[in-house]
Amino acid sequence: MTSGPVDEDRQVLRVASEYRCYPTWLIDADGSTDNPSPMDLGLGEDLSRDLLAWADAFDAIFPEDDPGSAAFSSLAAEAAFFDQGEILARRVKRVVGDRYEVVYLRDLRDPPSWVTVTSDAG
Numbered sequence: 001m002t003s004g005p006v007d008e009d010r011q012v013l014r015v016a017s018e019y020r021c022y023p024t025w026l027i028d029a030d031g032s033t034d035n036p037s038p039m040d041l042g043l044g045e046d047l048s049r050d051l052l053a054w055a056d057a058f059d060a061i062f063p064e065d066d067p068g069s070a071a072f073s074s075l076a077a078e079a080a081f082f083d084q085g086e087i088l089a090r091r092v093k094r095v096v097g098d099r100y101e102v103v104y105l106r107d108l109r110d111p112p113s114w115v116t117v118t119s120d121a122g
Contacts, residue, residue: 013041013100015051015089015117017058017081019067023051024092026100043095051088057081082107093117 014025024041026034038048058081062070072078089104096102102117 010098010101013092013096013102014105015085015092015102016105017055017085019062019070020059021055023055023058023085023088041096043092047088047091047095050091054081054084054088078107089117 011029012027014027015023016025017023022035022037024036024038024043026036026041038051039045043051061072072081086104086106089102093102103114104117106115
């Protein structure tokens with residue numbers, strides 16, 4: 001993975017956890033954003049299932065009665081969650097190849113920490 005700007009000529013596939021959303025986002029050169037399911041992107045059954053389970057784990061930290069109080073149970077749990085996301089982003093890149101530039105939200109810091117997933121990511 002590398003940090004830096006994305007290729008503006010190619011559609012970006014963003015892997016990111018967001019409350020009650022699919023973990024896959026398409027961003028066009030004009031900045032328009034879509035939130036398709038992993039299956040709709042052709043990522044395959046196993047990877048799609050794993051991405052959705054990862055998104056469900058993120059949703060689980062949000063109390064229904066007070067979503068603003070969402071928090072991981074520990075710093076270790078938060079780190080493990082984002083490490084798993086990085087593994088998933090690398091798997092996504094292997095599937096999509098050069099069709100998309102894949103970027104991943106590494107953590108929830110402000111400002112966000114985006115990294116570009118390279119094709120040689122193992």
